[in-house]
Amino acid sequence: MIAALSRFIFLVCLASAAAFIALYNWGPEWAIFSGISVLSMPLVYSYVNLARLRRYVQSDTVENMPLPSGFWEEVFFRLQRLVKSLKQRMRNIEQQHENFIEAFQASPNGIVMLDENDQIEWCNSISERFFGLNYKRDVMQRINFLIRRPEFIQYLTRRSFDEPLLLERMGTDGSLSLMLQAFPFGNQRHLLLVQNVTDLQKADAMRRDFVANVSHEMRTPITVLMGFLETVQALDLEKSQRDQYFEMMMSQAQRMKSLVEDLLTLANLEANSLPAATNKLNAETLISLLRNDAEALSQGKHSFNFEVASSENLLGDEREILSAFSNLVSNAIRYTPDAGSIHVKWSVNQDGQGEFSVTDTGPGIASEHLSRLTERFYRVDRSRSRDTGGTGLGLAIVKHIASRHQAQLMIESTPGKGSTFTLRFPKERLTA
Numbered sequence: 001m002i003a004a005l006s007r008f009i010f011l012v013c014l015a016s017a018a019a020f021i022a023l024y025n026w027g028p029e030w031a032i033f034s035g036i037s038v039l040s041m042p043l044v045y046s047y048v049n050l051a052r053l054r055r056y057v058q059s060d061t062v063e064n065m066p067l068p069s070g071f072w073e074e075v076f077f078r079l080q081r082l083v084k085s086l087k088q089r090m091r092n093i094e095q096q097h098e099n100f101i102e103a104f105q106a107s108p109n110g111i112v113m114l115d116e117n118d119q120i121e122w123c124n125s126i127s128e129r130f131f132g133l134n135y136k137r138d139v140m141q142r143i144n145f146l147i148r149r150p151e152f153i154q155y156l157t158r159r160s161f162d163e164p165l166l167l168e169r170m171g172t173d174g175s176l177s178l179m180l181q182a183f184p185f186g187n188q189r190h191l192l193l194v195q196n197v198t199d200l201q202k203a204d205a206m207r208r209d210f211v212a213n214v215s216h217e218m219r220t221p222i223t224v225l226m227g228f229l230e231t232v233q234a235l236d237l238e239k240s241q242r243d244q245y246f247e248m249m250m251s252q253a254q255r256m257k258s259l260v261e262d263l264l265t266l267a268n269l270e271a272n273s274l275p276a277a278t279n280k281l282n283a284e285t286l287i288s289l290l291r292n293d294a295e296a297l298s299q300g301k302h303s304f305n306f307e308v309a310s311s312e313n314l315l316g317d318e319r320e321i322l323s324a325f326s327n328l329v330s331n332a333i334r335y336t337p338d339a340g341s342i343h344v345k346w347s348v349n350q351d352g353q354g355e356f357s358v359t360d361t362g363p364g365i366a367s368e369h370l371s372r373l374t375e376r377f378y379r380v381d382r383s384r385s386r387d388t389g390g391t392g393l394g395l396a397i398v399k400h401i402a403s404r405h406q407a408q409l410m411i412e413s414t415p416g417k418g419s420t421f422t423l424r425f426p427k428e429r430l431t432a
């Protein structure tokens, strides 16, 4: 205030001095002119500075404007500081906004923001894929015009979002199962979160099938066993007849035992996430163990050829490898009719991979079954499998063991001629 007053007094003194000098030299008109000119100097100074400010404001570069000296210096300095801090705040807000968008885009879940009229304000690319949306095209469109599933429209209309909604057969090829839930936020707006639950649904269906299959497999021998028990209990049988019944009961009990054992083997394999051991397994020893078991199982009904064509040994878990190999050999024996022949071979192929193969002259398998043989409880001929003590789990176990050893199970078969089951091990699993 004092500075402004002293500046004003100084200006008045200067104008008076100029007026006096002019009056003395050129007369009264010049005195008035000189006085007014000096007094109007601050106006000119302000005008020039304001004109410069206008230019910088128009080009949105106020913060780059050189500061004038004098009265306007402080005003412009403060203005520049304000503009700089506002711009910085805007940049920070934009950065935050971008971070949010990036985070939402990185989410594996679909995210859709709806306004109070259920119009799409924003959606991430996953939700575009889930629902066939296109953000640029569909922004501010009502979502119920774009997702036409009746259960979804009902869900939106009901306005009760405590429970999620399951949408099946979604996606362009109808292969997706989506779990969707709306969460209210802000002023009557909603956030739709969409999770892809296709794998969970599949696993759930597989679990249900598995339980149903196991129950079914167990129920048959239990029912038969109970029938025999009731008969033995109710009838006064002769010893030879009773022995016959006991034998049949034993075979049903044996069937249940095999099933439980195979289930446990499978469960253990699935639970064991550690990589398969790398013990050195001698091929000759493995083959001779298989030969003993095979001859006992066949009881002279088949002719065998056991061949060790390579001296390379296998690196693996002995119990698992023996289980996989003997499953293949026992299948060949069980499915090949009497007098058929079975060839079991260990060799190394041209690419240096180890191959264990079992070839039989059995009934063979039609090509449409081949890809499904390793599914649990999948059988081509159910009664043949049961009659020979099969559980329907053997090849599922083989496949598990193979993948734990990075091996591949290959099946070649010609109906009426026979089959070859081959386990191919990578080079890294072989040793001298």
Ligand code: ADP
Binding pocket: 331, 332, 335, 336, 360, 362, 363, 364, 365, 373, 374, 378, 379, 380, 381, 385, 386, 389, 390, 391, 392, 393, 394, 395, 396, 419
């Ligand atoms: P199973 O206990 O029924 O033998 P697997 O999983 O071992 O179960 O085999 C699945 C199905 O594959 C069998 O039910 C059978 O139909 C078929 N199969 C397996 N090995 C042979 C083979 N060597 N010859 C013909 N069919 C076979």
